[in-house]
Amino acid sequence: LPVTVYPDKLTASKTVAKRIADIIIRKAAKGENAVLGLATGVTPIGVYAELVRLHKEDGLSFKNVITFNLDEYFPMLPSSSQSYDAFMKEHLFNHIDIDLTNVHIPDGTLKQEEVAAFCLAYEQKITALGGLDLQILGIGRTGHIGFNEPGSAPNSGTRLVSLDDLTRSDAAHDFGAKSKVPTKAITMGIGTIFKAREIILMAWSAKKAPILKKAVEGDLSADVPATYLQLSDHVEFIVDKEAASELT
Numbered sequence: 598l599p600v601t602v603y604p605d606k607l608t609a610s611k612t613v614a615k616r617i618a619d620i621i622i623r624k625a626a627k628g629e630n631a632v633l634g635l636a637t638g639v640t641p642i643g644v645y646a647e648l649v650r651l652h653k654e655d656g657l658s659f660k661n662v663i664t665f666n667l668d669e670y671f672p673m674l675p676s677s678s679q680s681y682d683a684f685m686k687e688h689l690f691n692h693i694d695i696d697l698t699n700v701h702i703p704d705g706t707l708k709q710e711e712v713a714a715f716c717l718a719y720e721q722k723i724t725a726l727g728g729l730d731l732q733i734l735g736i737g738r739t740g741h742i743g744f745n746e747p748g749s750a751p752n753s754g755t756r757l758v759s760l761d762d763l764t765r766s767d768a769a770h771d772f773g774a775k776s777k778v779p780t781k782a783i784t785m786g787i788g789t790i791f792k793a794r795e796i797i798l799m800a801w802s803a804k805k806a807p808i809l810k811k812a813v814e815g816d817l818s819a820d821v822p823a824t825y826l827q828l829s830d831h832v833e834f835i836v837d838k839e840a841a842s843e844l845t
């Protein structure tokens with residue numbers, strides 16, 4: 598599993614942003630769309646900041662970019678400040694020239710009985726657009742990627758899941774209290790993520806060191822869903838030295 602360690606998350610984030618920009622530019626030169634899988638949370642914030650800078654200062658255009666976010670809480674109104682929809686607008690979409698009709702985020706407003714059809718359509722849309730060129734990921738302390746919590750199957754697709762207790766504790770800060778954190782989410786599956794032509798998992802800070810060690814060096818196990826990435830030949834881990842501190 599290729600792991601690249603950077604001295605700090607700023608340098609690492611700029612590198613990931615450059616990788617994304619290169620895909621966008623390469624595709625634009627061919628008159629094609631770039632199809633990107635995006636993540637939320639604190640980890641990719643620096644990547645999005647650098648993409649915004651590349652747009653504003655270097656003229657990087659997102660006109661040919663189509664995005665699919667990994668996940669959204671369920672239930673969740675897009676207008677809620679905790680929604681991943683709001684997060685993406687705040688950190689990226691409001692500051693670039695992307696066509697919002699090219700933006701896809703799982704819908705937290707569906708009725709429970711509508712979710713299965715929505716999830717199938719989400720997968721089909723990705724496939725119809727030629728698949729994800731790149732999926733970026735963070736990692737949760739449970740070992741989740743997207744919201745594929747322990748117990749997730751390696752071939753899982755987009756679906757409604759229950760959030761792990763530790764994940765809800767980690768999100769309590771955003772919601773004011775753990776009791777206010779939704780118990781469910783819609784997430785792309787491990788199988789969905791695997792189909793991306795490139796996968797980059799990012800991890801910063803000592804807080805992520807123990808789970809990063811398990812993900813990189815641990816036995817393959819549904820207990821740590823990120824270990825499944827060891828099976829991929831098109832994944833790269835980009836981490837800072839603190840997150841890498843427990844790797845052998």
Ligand code: F6R
Binds near residue numbers: 636641667738741
């Ligand atoms: C977010 C997502 C999650 C986060 C993970 C890490 O869309 O899918 O897997 O990447 O929970 O979160 P942060 O980056 O806040 O530590």
